[in-house]
Amino acid sequence: MSNNGSYSNDRPPSAGETELATDPASGVLFLSDYKKHEDLQQMLDSNKDSLKLEAMKRIIGMIAKGKNASDLFPPVVKNVVSKNIEVKKLVYVYLVRYAEEQQDLALLSISTFQRALKASEFFIPVLLVDPNQLIRASALRVLSSIRVPMIVPIVMLAIKDSASDMSPYVRKTAAHAIPKLYSLDPEQKDELIVVIEKLLSDKTTLVVGSAVMAFEEVCPERIDLIHKNYRKLCNLLVDVDEWGQVIIISMLTRYARTQFADPNADDDGEDSTNKPFYEDEDDIDGEHDPSKEEKIKKTYSLDPDHRLLLRNTKPLLQSRNASVVMSVAQLYHHLAPRSEVHVVAKALIRLLRSHREVQSVVLNCIASVSTKRKGMFEPFLKSFFVRTSDPTHIKLLKLEILTNLATETSISVILREFQTYISSNDKEFVAAAIQAIGRCASSIKEVTDTCLSGLVSLLSNRDHDVVAESVVVIKKLLQTQPSEHREIIIHMAKLVDFINVPQARASILWLLGEYSDRVPKIAPDVLRKMAKSFINEEDIVKLQILNLAVKLYLTNPKQTNLLCQYVFNLAKYDHNYDIRDRARFLKQFIFSENSKLSKHAKKIFLATKPAPVLESRFKGKKRWVPYHTILTPGRLAIMTCLLSLKFLLILL
Missing domain, CATH: 1.25.40 (Serine Threonine Protein Phosphatase 5, Tetratricopeptide repeat)
Known part of the structure; x- marks a missing residue:
């Protein structure tokens, strides 16, 4: 081309010198010299893949900087049929970026995609029959990202075709496309359920997680689709990718809570037979220990399929992904017998060595669980001692947990720890520590007098905030037994x-x-x-x-x-x-x-x-409160007025 030199730092290539595209990682892509979209259009219209690739890299660079590149949509779309895989990938990135935002322009890509006629009614993108699985998957991803109701039949046919593809990667992409189409046109639900049912029966670990995700998004109420795939999902769980494991565990938790009996329910009439949940009597995992199963039956009677879920999720407590560990902890909290729930404690404590964001989520989980199951975390009491390097919200969560774990045997250690927290420079943390002392005094009667004496001694503290918080806590404690503490008043x-x-x-x-x-x-x-x-x-x-x-x-x-x-x-x-x-x-x-x-x-x-x-x-978090019973400010004001009128009418 006559203007090739303008893309080589204004210097024409010498004889025998190889022509190279500009490195996209260099700062050249982000200079103000490349603002002329006319040059980019000429490069996209070029016959050289190197120029097309360079143009696409620069366009993606513009998008990364937040600049608008929608006016390049027509020349970019024309390159969707390029034989260069790198060019195709960048074109797909561009199309996905502007497909929903520029719906009118996105229709141009449909006309480019439609090359082959199939089923005598619908156009199917020619790229969906490309021999390269990456190209087929990318084409479906782009097509499903174009949120134009006009192309719903095309996308539906493409999803059905891709769900039967030989490549697991394409089938996985088909599962990801299902929620997109459902959000665009909910009337396609029945047809999508048929595809989901087919994908749920897939035995490839790459597909299973995405299929369950589509199931949860489109038809979570169709529990019957899980029945025949339950054992397969349990056994494939260890080999699924981490985020697929999170989705599957969440779904199986919900499934098991509705399909199996509560192992912790105090029901003497519980069926003690070892009858499987399903008709199939085959042992899926192939490792059956009769002696262990006999011990289990003597302690509590669990359905074998319930036991299968607990057994196959337990190894995931060693996962490097915090979300997987948290999901398994949630499953065990709701589904495991009381004697087995403690196995998740050590895994959750391990997560406390992670960065602060993970610590915060894990501590919130432990704080909620510890209100009901103190014994789980009692051996790890020192893991919740506050460090000076902890941020305030982490300190407050640890205080909450220490207070929940306080018992007659551990209260002396906890109170000594609280005593050191009073001298902290963090005022919010100090106030929370004083409140924690009050809670310990209220819940453990043996140390009420000791805590009151300690709080009274804080009344002579030089810090007015410490004195003020101590007064508030003492007031609450004195209400429990005021006659015995006249001197304190x-x-x-x-x-x-x-x-x-x-x-x-x-x-x-x-x-x-x-x-x-x-x-x-x-x-x-x-x-x-x-x-x-x-x-x-x-x-x-x-x-x-x-x-x-x-x-x-x-x-x-x-x-x-x-x-x-x-x-x-x-x-x-x-x-x-x-x-x-x-x-x-x-x-x-x-x-x-x-x-x-x-x-x-x-x-x-x-x-x-x-x-x-x-x-x-955290104690009330395990209870569900109907919305109509929540007292909003308006409802509270109305109820207060009505009660006042009723009271006055009675008196008068």
């Missing part, structure tokens, strides 16, 4: 002058109001101090001052009458409407002599409050 009342954190001040005031009968001389004096600083307090503290005033007026009206009136007069003109509204509401209970509400004031405000339950935030 008195000690906390003295801290009101020194603690500035609003949440902590509010907690102290709530305690004094709730147990004012145990400190009759101290509570009125605290109210007097709070009345002086009322206008400077935060809203949460003001609300508790009002509550304290009401409770003291109901228990000691002679001493606190004028003080309460003063507090309510301050609240009457507060800038926050919530404070004003609460003051007007409470005033009707204590200062309206003829009101029927005042007769029931003591029952309402001085009633015994239930002790709070301190439990793991």
Whole structure:
């Protein structure tokens, strides 16, 4: 060509010198000199494969930089019939990139694909009958990526044809194309199910994972398609690629939970016969140990096909892929007998040596499982000790797990570990550690007094955040047995002058109001101090001052009458409407002599409050909550209004 020199650094090749294309890895592809699409079009129209390859590399480079190359669609599409495999691959990459985004332009590729007539009705891309399996698979991949409803029959016929291809790689690509076509036209579901059924019966490990993926995307409710392939899937599982293993294990977990009995159900009438789930009596794995099976039957009666699934997934706990290990752990958690679930613990602990992202997912899993199965991870307690190099979210998850694993035997070690965490510079972590101490004290009664003493000692800490969090936790613990800890309540009342954190001040005031009968001389004096600083307090503290005033007026009206009136007069003109509204509401209970509400004031405000339950935030994750029972803010407001009206109607 006359302009070849423009692609060789403006220097014509000398005699005998081989003409080479520009290296795509070099920075030349990304220079501003190559912005003229006219030059690229000329190269794509060239008869030389080297120029076409260079042009395609530069176009892909433009796409990688985020530049728009859609105006090159026509000349690129023409090269889809190129005999150079490297050129074809890059053309396919280009087509997949713009197939969905440029649907009108994508129709141009259809006319290029349609070369051979088949079945007298549909055009099938000539590349789908190419002798090279990579080309056939790439052609199907591109064709299924063109989201134009007009070509749905063509894609369907191509998928059916590729599902019977001699190459496993092409059949795998056909399985990947099924969800694409289903999302484009859900009405093709029945025909696609027929193809999926055919692919599920494939005995090639390369195809099985993709076939199950298509099954999960298109027809997960068709469990009957799995029945005849169940044993084959279990036995091929070890040889399937890693991501195929994840998909198959997830599907088999769902399948087994619906088709087999729960091995942990307390059902004395469970069938103890060793009858197979299927009619076929052949032992698939060929390794049958009668003595081991006899022991299994004596302990618990598992269906042989249920046992087959557990036996064939257990080796995958040694997989290098964290997703595979997590999938097997999930399967064992739901399907294995209690005596066998512990085998996944060591595999999950091994994953904690991986990078932070994997650690976070694994720790979330362990935190959820440990609420129900403490014994699984108790031997690995030290693996959850916090390191200074751990990020905050990892530290919080480890704290959660350590708290879940706390027992009478391990609590002393855990509390010593928590004690060292209090001196950390991470304030969020320190607050979580104090809360963890409170949870341990709440769940293990033997150490409640010890934990309370430790938390009280933290009240003299120089860090105000530590003191504030300690006050909040102590308040929750004192609610469980307030009569035994009068001295602690008195000690906390003295801290009101020194603690500035609003949440902590509010907690102290709530305690004094709730147990004012145990400190009759101290509570009125605290109210007097709070009345002086009322206008400077935060809203949460003001609300508790009002509550304290009401409770003291109901228990000691002679001493606190004028003080309460003063507090309510301050609240009457507060800038926050919530404070004003609460003051007007409470005033009707204590200062309206003829009101029927005042007769029931003591029952309402001085009633015994239930002790709070301190439990793991992961504990509720194993329960499913219907959406209609979730209290959204709007629903909560409506229910609150209705309950208030009902209460007032009863009183009046």
